[in-house]
Amino acid sequence: MPKLWNETIEAHRSAVRDAILDAAMTLVSKHGPLSVTMSQVAKEVGIGRATLYKYFPDVEGILLAVHDRQVAGQLEHLHAVRDAGGNPARQLEQILRIHAMMVHEHHGSAISSVMHQGSARKHQLAFLQDILQRSADSGVVRSDISSEELAKFCLHALSAAAEESSRAAVDRLVQLTLDSLRIH
Known part of the structure; x- marks a missing residue:
């Protein structure tokens, strides 16, 4: 053809x-x-x-494709923030805020139950681990705990955004997470 x-x-x-x-x-x-x-x-x-x-x-296949499309869009956004470079502290804050808002906004949606499973969850963890390692290497976040453990902590902490009632509450949750990552 x-x-x-x-x-x-x-x-x-x-x-x-x-x-x-x-x-x-x-x-x-x-x-x-x-x-x-x-x-x-x-x-x-x-x-x-x-x-x-x-x-x-089947319908499940369609819903999984919807999920994949949404995750791909979200990951593109996160990658754009990371790839833009700049101040590592600001970059980490933006990425955590974007993630928390995605969790907050998709809570209760049809695909929220699969949002944090399988390959999407592994990709989120690896992506965040990379950002945290870069931040630790530049002295922005603590290095006494592995970036893998910090990434898991962040994902679990920010999962609470699903239950927050407002964007202001999500912002406070992000700030609390950031404060726990910083060198004391």
């Missing part, structure tokens, strides 16, 4: 896939994750069920 034809087919498949994910999230928002069926998703997108099954085997 000509290159243009392949690009057009891929663009179409990508658009259909995105429409499926968007429709599923709309249905989840209205009815909850356990009420969504493949028939509802197909109808919402405007495609046949047979077409839908070419993209996903």
